[in-house]
Amino acid sequence: MSTINGEATKAYLSKKSVHTSLWRQSLRRLLKNKLAVFGFVVVAFMFAACFIGPLFSPYTDNKINMAFMNKPPSLKHWLGTDVLGRDVLTRVLQAGRISLTVGLASMVLSVFIGSLLGIIAGYYRGIVDQVIMRIADLLLTIPSLPLLFIFGALLSEWKVPTDYRMYIVMLMLSIVGWPGLARMVRGQMLSLREREFMQAAIVLGLRDRRKLFNHLLPNLVPLLIVIATLNIGGAILSESVLSYFGLGVMAPTPTWGNMIDAANNMIDFQEHPWLWIPPGFSIFATVIAINIFGDGLRDVLDPKQKR
Amino acid sequence: MNSILDIEHLRTHFKTDDGTVRAVDDVSFQVRQGEIVCIVGESGSGKSITAMSVMGLVEGPAGRVVGGNIRFDGEELLKLSRNELRTIRGNEIAMIFQEPMTSLNPVLKIGEQLMEPLIEHRKLNKKAARKRAIELINEVGISRAEQIADSYPHELSGGMLQRIMIAIAISCGPKLLIADEPTTALDVTIQAQILDMLRKFKEESNMSILLITHDLGVVAEMADYVVVMYAGKVVEEGEVVALFENPKHPYTQGLLKSKPIINQRQEELYSIPGQVPNPLELVPSCYFHERCAHCMEICKTTQPALKEVGNQQKVACWLYEEATANV
Amino acid sequence: MRTYISKRIMYMIIILFAASFLIFCLYALTPGDFITGNIKLTPERKEELREIYGLNKPVIERYVTWMNNAFHGDFGYSLSQQKPVLTLFNQYIWNSFLLAIVSTFLTWLVAVVVGVVAAYKQYSWFDTIVMVALFAAMSIPSFFIGLLLIKLLAVDLKWLPPGGMLTTGSNATGLAYVKEVIHHMILPVMVMTLLGVGSLTRYFRSNMIDVIKQDYIRTARAKGLKERKVLFTHALRNALLPAITLVGFELPALFGGSLIIEKIFNWPGIGQLYMQSFSLRDYPLLMGFTLFIAILTVVGTLVSDILYHVADPRVRL
Numbered sequence: 003m004s005t006i007n008g009e010a011t012k013a014y015l016s017k018k019s020v021h022t023s024l025w026r027q028s029l030r031r032l033l034k035n036k037l038a039v040f041g042f043v044v045v046a047f048m049f050a051a052c053f054i055g056p057l058f059s060p061y062t063d064n065k066i067n068m069a070f071m072n073k074p075p076s077l078k079h080w081l082g083t084d085v086l087g088r089d090v091l092t093r094v095l096q097a098g099r100i101s102l103t104v105g106l107a108s109m110v111l112s113v114f115i116g117s118l119l120g121i122i123a124g125y126y127r128g129i130v131d132q133v134i135m136r137i138a139d140l141l142l143t144i145p146s147l148p149l150l151f152i153f154g155a156l157l158s159e160w161k162v163p164t165d166y167r168m169y170i171v172m173l174m175l176s177i178v179g180w181p182g183l184a185r186m187v188r189g190q191m192l193s194l195r196e197r198e199f200m201q202a203a204i205v206l207g208l209r210d211r212r213k214l215f216n217h218l219l220p221n222l223v224p225l226l227i228v229i230a231t232l233n234i235g236g237a238i239l240s241e242s243v244l245s246y247f248g249l250g251v252m253a254p255t256p257t258w259g260n261m262i263d264a265a266n267n268m269i270d271f272q273e274h275p276w277l278w279i280p281p282g283f284s285i286f287a288t289v290i291a292i293n294i295f296g297d298g299l300r301d302v303l304d305p306k307q308k309r
Numbered sequence: 310m311n312s313i314l315d316i317e318h319l320r321t322h323f324k325t326d327d328g329t330v331r332a333v334d335d336v337s338f339q340v341r342q343g344e345i346v347c348i349v350g351e352s353g354s355g356k357s358i359t360a361m362s363v364m365g366l367v368e369g370p371a372g373r374v375v376g377g378n379i380r381f382d383g384e385e386l387l388k389l390s391r392n393e394l395r396t397i398r399g400n401e402i403a404m405i406f407q408e409p410m411t412s413l414n415p416v417l418k419i420g421e422q423l424m425e426p427l428i429e430h431r432k433l434n435k436k437a438a439r440k441r442a443i444e445l446i447n448e449v450g451i452s453r454a455e456q457i458a459d460s461y462p463h464e465l466s467g468g469m470l471q472r473i474m475i476a477i478a479i480s481c482g483p484k485l486l487i488a489d490e491p492t493t494a495l496d497v498t499i500q501a502q503i504l505d506m507l508r509k510f511k512e513e514s515n516m517s518i519l520l521i522t523h524d525l526g527v528v529a530e531m532a533d534y535v536v537v538m539y540a541g542k543v544v545e546e547g548e549v550v551a552l553f554e555n556p557k558h559p560y561t562q563g564l565l566k567s568k569p570i571i572n573q574r575q576e577e578l579y580s581i582p583g584q585v586p587n588p589l590e591l592v593p594s595c596y597f598h599e600r601c602a603h604c605m606e607i608c609k610t611t612q613p614a615l616k617e618v619g620n621q622q623k624v625a626c627w628l629y630e631e632a633t634a635n636v
Numbered sequence: 637m638r639t640y641i642s643k644r645i646m647y648m649i650i651i652l653f654a655a656s657f658l659i660f661c662l663y664a665l666t667p668g669d670f671i672t673g674n675i676k677l678t679p680e681r682k683e684e685l686r687e688i689y690g691l692n693k694p695v696i697e698r699y700v701t702w703m704n705n706a707f708h709g710d711f712g713y714s715l716s717q718q719k720p721v722l723t724l725f726n727q728y729i730w731n732s733f734l735l736a737i738v739s740t741f742l743t744w745l746v747a748v749v750v751g752v753v754a755a756y757k758q759y760s761w762f763d764t765i766v767m768v769a770l771f772a773a774m775s776i777p778s779f780f781i782g783l784l785l786i787k788l789l790a791v792d793l794k795w796l797p798p799g800g801m802l803t804t805g806s807n808a809t810g811l812a813y814v815k816e817v818i819h820h821m822i823l824p825v826m827v828m829t830l831l832g833v834g835s836l837t838r839y840f841r842s843n844m845i846d847v848i849k850q851d852y853i854r855t856a857r858a859k860g861l862k863e864r865k866v867l868f869t870h871a872l873r874n875a876l877l878p879a880i881t882l883v884g885f886e887l888p889a890l891f892g893g894s895l896i897i898e899k900i901f902n903w904p905g906i907g908q909l910y911m912q913s914f915s916l917r918d919y920p921l922l923m924g925f926t927l928f929i930a931i932l933t934v935v936g937t938l939v940s941d942i943l944y945h946v947a948d949p950r951v952r953l
Contacts, residue, residue, distance in 0.1 A: 037764075147896075148910070155917075271787065282784065285780065293775050
């Protein structure tokens with residue numbers, strides 16, 4: 003079978019690449035995956051467009067211009083104007099800033115909480131593990147959408163200023179996001195513990211912290227990178243749902259989700275599709291690019307967990 | 310004796326990210342009717358790929374037979390359509406594998422797996438197939454056949470599963486049985502039983518066996534004719550007695566030397582120095598030259614051809630070329 | 637096996653209790669309720685109503701009452717609809733089930749067929765296109781694709797009705813009724829299938845890719861079986877096995893997702909009911925729904941576990 007040659011080749015390659023680092027090798031393999039590279043380019047483009055793009059727009063002041071209400075796309079306004087005469091393209095890019103920031107920040111937060119708790123649970127086991135995992139189980143039992151809705155409603159009832167809502171939405175998403183992550187990281191920890199090199203570390207009598215930081219964590223990093231990447235996409239999607247239903251970030255702060263809210267108005271929905279289709283496609287393009295890139299990353303960094 | 314399997318200049322390549330691996334590189338040999346031919350070699354020598362090429366089961370799209378002929382019973386296998394080849398597989402050419410524990414489908418009952426080729430090739434109905442399946446289980450020396458037919462593979466031991474594999478292989482009365490390391494994964498006592506059984510069926514039905522192994526003990530026990538492979542090429546072949554008594558190629562000599570011999574305890578068991586060359590970096594040369602004690606200049610630049618050197622023995626080595634050339 | 641199951645059931649009950657308490661607290665925490673929000677009532681009347689519904693009692697006491705009633709099959713009384721929660725559930729849930737069952741069936745059908753073929757032709761053009769399409773299906777926001785399809789197929793092309801389960805004012809019966817419902821179902825089912833098909837197909841594909849590499853597939857081919865038989869009898873059975881565990885997770889996820897789909901398509905199901913009651917802060921209904929999905933989740937996990945043990949002969953105890 004082909005594995006025979008595979009083994010020989012692999013043995014040979016590993017011999018050759020002792021000095022070229024493992025990361026470099028991964029990067030080289032990633033660059034070979036054209037689809038993943040394409041995904042990365044699209045993500046990079048979205049970020050660049052949203053954070054730098056508005057600087058080149060003559061309409062950033064969002065001045066209300068009654069003369070240009072609900073105009074369809076034209077040379078002057080590439081994606082038309084909204085009910086207040088604002089340029090839709092500029093608003094989509096400005097909304098992208100918020101959506102991408104929320105996605106990125108809530109990913110960082112939930113990966114941080116999830117991996118920290120997962121590592122603690124998987125490493126120390128016993129009662130700590132029990133407590134953490136039971137809380138995770140509990141949170142996983144309650145459906146996330148109603149949970150997010152309740153949080154959203156709370157925000158509205160407490161009259162949280164719209165400027166701050168963005169930060170609280172990040173927090174909400176990470177509260178919902180961490181249990182699944184913690185469970186995955188814990189599982190990985192448990193299987194790593196059983197591996198030979200870890201037993202070697204125990205035999206050598208290494209101290210706890212040393213074992214954890216020098217031997218376990220480096221093996222977790224590839225998995226975490228993959229999860230983190232894919233998580234940004236999930237967070238952007240969740241934010242858009244919440245904001246669409248008026249429970250996430252609210253106007254006047256634009257996000258892709260609450261811009262699609264325009265579709266809730268029968269006339270805008272039917273007659274002014276340029277108001278809600280561009281933000282929708284922005285979400286779609288960003289998330290699909292992140293997913294494709296994340297999947298390519300997984301193939302390179304974590305080939306065992308293919309799904 | 311007429312040959313049942315005739316392989317000529319077979320070449321099977323694998324495309325990998327780093328280049329093409331010539332897993333089987335210009336291999337020719339014959340298997341005659343009623344004969345047991347052993348292919349010997351280290352892992353990676355291409356012996357299994359040779360067998361898979363005969364079966365038409367080289368894993369595409371990376372792997373492909375790129376040249377040569379495989380004539381089976383007078384018919385050119387490489388020219389057959391997939392469907393025609395399929396009707397020969399499991400019917401006239403059968404195969405058993407190294408790992409009996411993983412070679413049977415874990416979610417299907419033993420009986421079902423035995424019945425499949427009978428239904429496919431012998432066109433038996435379910436009832437007749439089951440009856441024949443139970444007979445076959447008995448023939449490979451397993452009692453309580455009915456009960457075994459209704460068990461799942463994980464309920465049986467490795468030795469029993471290999472017997473089942475043999476039963477599946479012989480179920481349609483093949484003319485050629487390919488056995489790829491059939492005993493490697495088994496206990497020593499079971500190994501002997503399995504080999505005896507293969508020989509018994511061979512004798513009863515006059516089928517031929519192509520036995521792939523790295524174990525010279527098995528070769529000595531079973532083979533009529535031996536083919537030694539190294540890095541995708543045949544380096545030596547010959548009648549088993551001649552080859553064991555008078556190995557010509559330094560590699561064959563090394564293989565025989567590294568086999569422990571009872572009553573001759575050496576200080577240190579011989580092992581061939583060096584490693585199998587990287588299949589991606591082969592340049593025209595004798596692929597064994599880096600490990601060879603008799604390496605000459607010509608070995609590093611030109612490949613020796615397989616030449617007859619006496620009583621039905623062939624070798625590909627410059628040592629013998631030179632001798633004949635200098636005469 | 638039996639001790640394992642009873643252990644799991646014990647744990648399940650404990651988790652459910654904890655979940656119900658958490659759910660109750662969350663809704664109790666939310667300021668404002670149906671009575672506060674109703675401007676037609678005088679302050680005195682509001683106090684009276686609070687007294688009647690027990691809303692002025694401490695949270696723990698209210699929880700105990702709620703759970704106690706729940707055990708007797710009484711999940712409270714919807715304040716906005718003036719009907720028992722259970723009656724309302726019974727009225728709406730079947731419509732949700734209809735969508736859930738049909739789209740689950742379609743999702744699995746598509747996922748199995750496409751997954752098997754894509755795995756068999758791994759790295760081919762077909763496979764690449766399928767993979768990109770699956771990523772697309774996984775990456776599109778459900779509400780947006782819903783809106784887009786309504787705009788395209790219902791508003792612009794007028795092929796399909798934009799929402800609801802029946803045409804407004806329709807009183808069709810018999811076969812005409814069935815036809816009308818099916819006509820209205822097409823869009824929501826399409827979207828639900830699209831949303832589910834991505835991850836499931838990818839799952840099948842990677843399972844199949846693993847399975848196809850196994851030794852027993854090589855054996856099946858060496859036996860000279862037809863490729864169709866090798867794929868669908870030998871490989872698919874092994875690839876389906878771990879997928880069975882997904883059945884248990886599917887249903888709660890579908891009902892969770894129904895919130896969005898039913899709202900967008902105005903489908904008279906339980907998710908739509910939830911969204912209506914949410915803006916009215918009709919807590920008994922909201923709590924009932926959330927608890928319902930929590931129960932589905934826990935039971936689903938248990939069912940998955942048991943199914944896996946039943947289906948795989950290797951782990952049968």
